[in-house]
Amino acid sequence: MPDPKKNLSISNFSRQQKSFAARCILFFIPVIVVFFCFEYAVTKIPTNYALISDVLKTNGDTIKIAIFGSSQIQNSVNPEYIDLPSISFSSTSQHHNSDFEILKQTLDRLPKLEIVAFEVSYGHFEIPHNSKYFWKNNLYLKYYDVNTFQRTTYFKDRFLTTTRTGFFAKLLESYYIKKNYKYDYNIYGFDRGNYAGKFKKLNYNTSEILKSTIKKDVRIDRIAFKYNVPYFFNMLDFCKEKNLKVVIMSPPTFLNYNDKRYPDVLHRRDSILEIVKEKYQNIYFLNAEEDTDFTVKHFRNENHLNPDGAKVFTEKLNVLLTKIN
Amino acid sequence: MLFNSFDFGLFLVIVYTIYWTLGVKKRAAQNILLLLASYLFYGLWDWRFLSLIFLSSIVDYYAAIGMGHSKSIRNRKIFLWGSLLWNLGVLFTFKYFNFFLDNFTSLFSIDTFETSYYFWNVIIPVGLSFYTFQTMSYSIDVYRKRIKPTHNLMEFLCFVSFFPQLVAGPIERAKNLLPQFQKERHFNLKQTKEGLRQILWGLFKKMVVADTVAIAVNAIYIAPNEYGSLSLLYGSALFFFQIYCDFSGYSDIAIGTAKLFGFKLSKNFNIPYLSRSVSEFWQRWHITLTKWFTDYVYAPLIKNKKRSYAAKTTALFVTMTLIGFWHGAQWTFVAFGLFQAITISIERIPLKIGSRNVSLIAYLTKIPLGLTIIYSFTLIMTSCIFFRSQDLTMSFTIIERILSGVPSDPFNFIIGWRILVIPFLIFIEVLTRYKNYPFEHLEKIFSRPVRWLIYYIFIFLIFRYAGPKEEFIYFQF
Numbered sequence: 001m002p003d004p005k006k007n008l009s010i011s012n013f014s015r016q017q018k019s020f021a022a023r024c025i026l027f028f029i030p031v032i033v034v035f036f037c038f039e040y041a042v043t044k045i046p047t048n049y050a051l052i053s054d055v056l057k058t059n060g061d062t063i064k065i066a067i068f069g070s071s072q073i074q075n076s077v078n079p080e081y082i083d084l085p086s087i088s089f090s091s092t093s094q095h096h097n098s099d100f101e102i103l104k105q106t107l108d109r110l111p112k113l114e115i116v117a118f119e120v121s122y123g124h125f126e127i128p129h130n131s132k133y134f135w136k137n138n139l140y141l142k143y144y145d146v147n148t149f150q151r152t153t154y155f156k157d158r159f160l161t162t163t164r165t166g167f168f169a170k171l172l173e174s175y176y177i178k179k180n181y182k183y184d185y186n187i188y189g190f191d192r193g194n195y196a197g198k199f200k201k202l203n204y205n206t207s208e209i210l211k212s213t214i215k216k217d218v219r220i221d222r223i224a225f226k227y228n229v230p231y232f233f234n235m236l237d238f239c240k241e242k243n244l245k246v247v248i249m250s251p252p253t254f255l256n257y258n259d260k261r262y263p264d265v266l267h268r269r270d271s272i273l274e275i276v277k278e279k280y281q282n283i284y285f286l287n288a289e290e291d292t293d294f295t296v297k298h299f300r301n302e303n304h305l306n307p308d309g310a311k312v313f314t315e316k317l318n319v320l321l322t323k324i325n
Numbered sequence: 326m327l328f329n330s331f332d333f334g335l336f337l338v339i340v341y342t343i344y345w346t347l348g349v350k351k352r353a354a355q356n357i358l359l360l361l362a363s364y365l366f367y368g369l370w371d372w373r374f375l376s377l378i379f380l381s382s383i384v385d386y387y388a389a390i391g392m393g394h395s396k397s398i399r400n401r402k403i404f405l406w407g408s409l410l411w412n413l414g415v416l417f418t419f420k421y422f423n424f425f426l427d428n429f430t431s432l433f434s435i436d437t438f439e440t441s442y443y444f445w446n447v448i449i450p451v452g453l454s455f456y457t458f459q460t461m462s463y464s465i466d467v468y469r470k471r472i473k474p475t476h477n478l479m480e481f482l483c484f485v486s487f488f489p490q491l492v493a494g495p496i497e498r499a500k501n502l503l504p505q506f507q508k509e510r511h512f513n514l515k516q517t518k519e520g521l522r523q524i525l526w527g528l529f530k531k532m533v534v535a536d537t538v539a540i541a542v543n544a545i546y547i548a549p550n551e552y553g554s555l556s557l558l559y560g561s562a563l564f565f566f567q568i569y570c571d572f573s574g575y576s577d578i579a580i581g582t583a584k585l586f587g588f589k590l591s592k593n594f595n596i597p598y599l600s601r602s603v604s605e606f607w608q609r610w611h612i613t614l615t616k617w618f619t620d621y622v623y624a625p626l627i628k629n630k631k632r633s634y635a636a637k638t639t640a641l642f643v644t645m646t647l648i649g650f651w652h653g654a655q656w657t658f659v660a661f662g663l664f665q666a667i668t669i670s671i672e673r674i675p676l677k678i679g680s681r682n683v684s685l686i687a688y689l690t691k692i693p694l695g696l697t698i699i700y701s702f703t704l705i706m707t708s709c710i711f712f713r714s715q716d717l718t719m720s721f722t723i724i725e726r727i728l729s730g731v732p733s734d735p736f737n738f739i740i741g742w743r744i745l746v747i748p749f750l751i752f753i754e755v756l757t758r759y760k761n762y763p764f765e766h767l768e769k770i771f772s773r774p775v776r777w778l779i780y781y782i783f784i785f786l787i788f789r790y791a792g793p794k795e796e797f798i799y800f801q802f
Contacts, residue, residue, distance in 0.1 A: 016514050017345060027777065031784060038788075133327070135793065162331045166791040219547050219715075 039161050042168050045175045048074075048091070048189030053143040055087050055188060060109045063087050065321060068099035069119030069249070075304045076251035077117075079188040081314040084321060085112075088188060089144070090119070091136065096228065097129040098140065098148050100235050105146040107242065115324060116239060117247040117317070118232075121303075122289065125228045125272065126221040126265050135163040192307050197300030199254075204296045210256050214302050220262055229272055236280055245324055248273065249286045251313055252294040257302035286320055288313060326369045328578045329532050336366065341585055345512055352509050356483050359506075359586065363488035367451070370492075374450040377415065382485040384411045385460040389467040389474035401468055408464035412457045420449050424654030452492030454651055458617055460485055463499040465621055472500050480506040489582040493575050495593040495613040502588070510587030520584030522764035522780075527577030529783055534746045535570035536792030538563045541739035546713055554727045555736050561706050561723070564713045566747055569597060572611070577762055592761060596754050601697035602689045603668040603704050614651070618644050634675055641673075642666045652712070657720060661711040668704050743790065 013021070055063075065086035067077050073090035087110075089102050099118060107113065130136070132150045140146045142158045149157060161168050175181040184193030202208045239246050276283055288294070293316075298309030305313060326332045340362040347354045368375050388408035392401045463484075466472045475481050484503045490496075545552055545560030552560070573594040583590045591613050600606040607615045626640035642663070649662020672685040689697045707724065714720040738744045757763040767776050 013345065014512060017512050020514055020517060027780070030781075156331050156335070159331070161788075164791075164793060165788045167793070169789045213551070 035161065038168070038172065039159055041172055041176065042160050045171060045181070046183060046185065048185055048191065049139050049143040051185055051187060051189035052087065052089060056106065056109060056144065059085060059087070060106075061111055063110050064112055064325070065115045065117065066103065066106075066110060066113055067117045068094070068103065069117075070094050070121075070124075072121050072251050072303055073117075073119045073249065074190075075194065075300065075306070076249075076310050076313045077317060078186070078190040078192075078307065078310045078314045080186050080190065081311055082318050082321060084115075084325060086188075086321075088190070093130065093134075094136065095127065095130045096124070096232055096235060098134065098136070100231075100238070101148045102140065102144060102146050103235075104238070106144060113244065115245045115247060115321060117249055118235065119250065120232070120248050120269065120273065121250040122253070122261055122269060123265055125225045125232070125269055126219065127228075128221065128224040129228065129231070135167075138163045190307075190310070195300065195306045197304065197306070199296060199299045199301055199306075206296050209254070209296065212256075214256055214260060220265060225268060232272075233276075236276065236283070240280060240282060243282075245282045245284065246280070247284045247286060247317070247320060247324070248276070249317070250289050251303075252288040252291050252298070252305060252309065254296070254299050254302045258290060284320060284324055286317055288316065291316075326366055328575060328582075329528060332369075336362070337582065337585075344586060353479070355510065356479050356506055359488070360479065360483050360486065363483070363486040363491060366488040367486065367491060370451045371448070377450055377453075378456060378486055379482075381412065381415060381457065381460055382482050384408060385464050385485075386475075386478055386481045388464055390476065392464075392467050393474040405464055405468040409461060412461045412464075416453065416457050419453055421650075421654045455494045455496055456485055456491060458496050458614075458651075459498075462496070462617060462621065463503075466499055472503075475499075475503060475507075477507070487583070487588070489579040489586075489588075490590055493572070493579070494611075495576060495579065495591045496617055497591060497613070501591060505588050513587065516584050516587070518768075519765060520581040522767060523577050523581030523584065523762050525581075525780060525783055526762050526764050527574045527579075527581060528787055529574075530570040530577065530750070531574030532787050532791040534750050535567050535574060537740055537743050537746055537790065538567045538570070538792070540792055541744075542567050542713070544739050549719060549723050549726065552726075553731045553736070554729070557723050557727050559736070559738075561710050561713070561727075562702075563747075565598070565702075565706050565709045566750070568709065568712070569594070569610075570750065596758055597705075598702060598751070599694075599698060599755070599758070600701045600705075601694065602672050602686050602701050603665060604672050604686055606701055606705055607665070607669075614648065618648055618651075622647060634673070637673070638670045641670055645669070656717050657711045657714050660717060660720065661708050664704075664708045664711060668708075746790075 062085045064084045065082060067073060067079070067086065067088040067090055069077075069090040071090075071092035071094075074088065074092065077088050077090065079086045079088050089099070089106075096118070103116060130148070132148075134148070137148045138157055138160055140148050141153055142160065147153050156162065171181065182193060183191055185191055198212070199209060202212065236246060273285070277285075293312060294305070294309055298305055298312060300306045300309075326336060340358065344355055344358055347358065364375055367378060385408050388404045388411075391404040391407075395401045395404065463472075467474045475484075480503065483506045484497075484499060487497075487502065542560055542564045545556060546564075549557060549560075576593040580590045580592070593612050595609040595612065597606055597609040600609055623640050623644040626643060627637055632640075645662040645666035646659060647662070649658045649660070649665070652658040652661070672689070674684060676683050676685075689700070710723050711717075711720045714723065753763050757765070760766065764779075767779070771779065
């Protein structure tokens with residue numbers, strides 16, 4: 001008989017160790033149960049990601065237009081007003097590297113895709129890309145089946161609560177306990193009730209708004225710029241290779257935001273777009289940064305539109321898309 | 326694999342279970358397991374750099390053996406310099422090359438866009454400065470005959486790559502850590518519990534305090550020109566707490582994790598904001614790094630303690646500048662080190678009052694603690710501005726705006742009531758200041774149900790109030 005104590009076995013554990021293991025299990029069982037309840041409850045909260053995922057699953061084979069970008073685009077484009085079948089993958093803080101992965105990994109699910117729209121708003125090239133620890137990576141994997149982790153994924157990468165626990169705890173509290181989680185998503189995941197913000201708070205009073213301070217959300221970052229620009233060109237090369245037409249968009253921003261822009265940042269961005277214009281044939285532009293059709297009542301804050309503003313911007317985008325198509 | 330991630334939790338449970346299942350008699354097998362786990366842990370950052378850590382280990386291992394076998398001082402010196410050149414060469418190549426290239430090209434007005442960025446566009450291996458310093462200290466100690474070289478490669482590889490402290494310290498000396506790989510480790514229930522408690526406290530500091538405070542710091546430091554002096558002062562003070570909780574939280578998790586495997590790592594922090602002077606601050610902040618530079622740079626420079634003030638000050642400036650530079654290849658870190666050197670040298674100026682020889686440090690011990698804390702915190706916070714800024718221009722702009730009393734925009738805490746995490750942290754730490762960490766020896770005060778309740782409360786606080794996940798600041802060093 002082999003001596004069990006010489007093998008890799010739990011029989012090697014002393015009584016003290018076994019008792020410790022039992023206590024650990026006893027201690028962590030409630031934590032694990034609460035975690036899974038928490039996770040389940042979070043997935044039951046209606047989100048735009050779930051709706052976008054539904055659009056991808058049910059209409060994927062008819063979609064002709066895919067829209068990418070950050071919250072500026074998310075707040076500016078309501079696919080409801082686009083005549084051609086479309087989907088908007090845009091979401092808060094989403095940068096080009098996430099956009100590109102989503103595009104590459106959903107392309108086979110979008111066989112009729114003809115046009116893609118990317119955001120290149122004023123400071124886009126100076127903002128570092130999403131990191132491999134970006135909390136939305138789990139959301140992309142869970143809802144779009146897209147891996148933006150830059151590594152192999154595991155079962156735990158589909159958990160939402162481990163990514164931004166505090167945020168989801170607050171969301172749960174708001175949805176289930178305080179019941180003040182307000183949303184009015186349409187089938188495309190666009191929130192039609194998203195008016196709340198600084199401008200509404202100031203009653204859309206332009207003089208008050210202009211007097212108020214705004215925080216710059218962009219800083220001069222040449223290192224990010226040096227990295228982001230070649231990456232963006234890769235994205236355009238990919239689209240060219242796949243015969244996709246590209247729209248480069250920059251949504252409207254309010255007067256005081258425009259006044260605060262760094263001239264250097266603006267100049268660098270525009271010079272890159274000039275190069276793009278010369279180098280590629282399949283590119284179209286929609287720059288509404290200083291578009292005077294947008295009034296104070298179209299904004300939530302300095303650089304985000306409200307649903308009324310989104311309607312105007314999307315209609316302009318629709319005209320361009322129809323023309324391109 | 327971040328310490329505050331699900332991945333690390335899973336990894337730890339698996340490695341821990343196998344480790345103790347192997348049994349205490351199988352020390353060699355446990356070492357192999359620790360080495361494999363450490364290489365896996367490191368390889369998950371970037372597999373390519375595993376070869377670097379392995380090569381560094383091999384170079385230092387054989388250099389030390391060479392020194393052990395050599396009879397002549399000359400040969401011992403050759404082996405020592407071989408080891409030092411390798412380690413410093415690796416550091417220079419991966420961490421400082423671009424810095425020198427950029428400065429060289431700027432100095433001679435060469436167009437840098439192509440050269441500096443594309444010539445050697447390499448990422449810095451995680452924890453490079455930590456493990457390089459650890460292996461260098463081993464070689465120097467063998468040269469000085471303070472320790473004997475190990476002839477067991479496995480144990481040495483484990484010493485260099487031990488995963489709890491591999492990527493951000495504490496920077497261990499071979500004298501302390503290596504023997505722990507050479508002897509049997511016995512499961513110690515008390516130590517295990519202490520380890521878990523320390524991990525919990527470290528996670529709280531990192532995820533709840535540091536990551537929450539980071540929101541305000543990032544908002545202010547992204548556009549300091551937009552903020553008035555009060556806001557900038559607030560942001561800079563918060564940054565001190567951010568970096569303290571980030572790094573000491575990491576150290577607590579590292580020390581706690583090591584305890585689970587039967588190892589004891591060195592203490593790295595001792596409530597630094599209670600320092601009476603900047604000199605004392607460095608005895609409470611990143612203690613293992615301070616000791617490293619004291620033993621291997623400062624002490625050899627002054628040679629004996631009776632040297633003049635000028636000689637000691639020169640050595641101090643060299644040491645502190647190097648400490649600054651150790652943090653990263655940027656002028657801001659050099660300025661950080663120099664600022665510390667200036668303040669410490671002022672504190673040390675020998676003064677003759679009447680018949681007595683005194684210095685500012687001696688004087689500071691005699692005035693009320695609250696005032697000295699304000700004094701040292703103000704200076705440390707100022708140096709933190711250099712640490713956090715993108716470049717020197719930004720540092721000076723912030724300092725100028727603070728000093729010139731630029732009216733603050735309607736001041737707000739940015740993180741609202743969550744700012745209370747700072748007084749909460751201070752309260753807990755000051756209350757338990759004679760312990761290594763607040764949860765130490767908790768069983769002496771509370772019964773098990775109360776202890777469990779405390780643990781559950783802290784787990785809840787971590788789940789509920791964790792800030793957006795930020796990478797540990799010191800990983801980049």
